[in-house]
Amino acid sequence: MIRIALIAHDGKKPEMVSFVNSFKKVLKTAALYATGTTGTFIQREGFSVHLLLSGPRGGDAQIATMAALGELDAIIFSGTR
Numbered sequence: 001m002i003r004i005a006l007i008a009h010d011g012k013k014p015e016m017v018s019f020v021n022s023f024k025k026v027l028k029t030a031a032l033y034a035t036g037t038t039g040t041f042i043q044r045e046g047f048s049v050h051l052l053l054s055g056p057r058g059g060d061a062q063i064a065t066m067a068a069l070g071e072l073d074a075i076i077f078s079g080t081r
Contacts, residue, residue, distance in 0.1 A: 005063045005075045006034040006042060007055065012078035013041045019078070021045060033066065035059030 004027070008016035020027050020042055027047065034042055036054035043049050053059040066072050 001029070001031050002073045003031045003033065003071065005066065005072050006032060006038055006049075007060060007063060007075065008035075008038045008041075008078040009080050011080065013038055016076075016078045017041050017045055019076070020047060033063065033072070035063070 006016060006020070016038055031050065032042065032047060033039075033050045033052060036051055036057070036059055038055075039049040039051040043051075052062045063072070063075060067075060
C-alpha cells in the first residue's frame with residue numbers, strides 16, 4: 001500500500017480537498033497521513049486519514065521525520081503560491 005502525506009497551508013485546505021476528491025479512486029487505496037486540520041477536512045470527505053499534530057504544533061516535523069525514516073512514499077503539499 002502506498003503511503004502518502006498531505007499538507008495544506010491554511011488558505012489552501014479547500015484546494016487539497018478538491019485534489020483528493022479528484023483522485024479519490026487512487027487515494028482511497030492509499031494509507032493517508034495528514035497534519036491535524038488538513039486531515040480533518042479530508043476525513044469529512046469520507047477518507048480514512050491518520051491524523052498527526054497540526055502544523056504549528058509539530059505535524060510538519062512529524063511528516064518530515066516519517067519521510068527521513070522512509071515511512072512515506074510521497075508528500076503532497078498545497079502552499080501559498
